[in-house]
Amino acid sequence: DMPNIDSLPNGNYILLITPNKKTYSGHYVCMKIFGSRNNQIISYFDSYGIVPPKKIANTHKTILYNIQQIQTLNMTHCGQFCLSFLKSVDKAKNIQTFLKKSREYTGLFNNFAISM
Numbered sequence: 217d218m219p220n221i222d223s224l225p226n227g228n229y230i231l232l233i234t235p236n237k238k239t240y241s242g243h244y245v246c247m248k249i250f251g252s253r254n255n256q257i258i259s260y261f262d263s264y265g266i267v268p269p270k271k272i273a274n275t276h277k278t279i280l281y282n283i284q285q286i287q288t289l290n291m292t293h294c295g296q297f298c299l300s301f302l303k304s305v306d307k308a309k310n311i312q313t314f315l316k317k318s319r320e321y322t323g324l325f326n327n328f329a330i331s332m
Contacts, residue, residue: 263287
């Protein structure tokens with residue numbers, strides 16, 4: 217289930233999450249949280265390009281996320297994509313660089329996830 221972001225103490229966090237919904241059964245998403253509680257930036261990633269759930273979006277924090285789908289529904293590599301994202305995005309502004317690299321590997325998503 218999605219964590220209550222507002223209940224986390226100050227600090228930087230990396231979260232790998234399995235949303236608790238039937239449509240996401242076995243699917244992973246991830247977040248990187250930067251900064252102090254009053255000035256947090258959240259980088260949210262879903263390889264299907266689905267926007268963050270309301271529980272995250274309604275936190276009144278700066279939220280950066282992707283809407284680009286880089287995984288097809290018949291693939292089972294969402295965990296690898298999340299780990300690649302978490303490894304690649306060391307600062308919130310690097311989401312676009314990560315997504316640009318993923319577009320360069322169109323049709324080769326397995327190689328992309330492993331090569332990051």
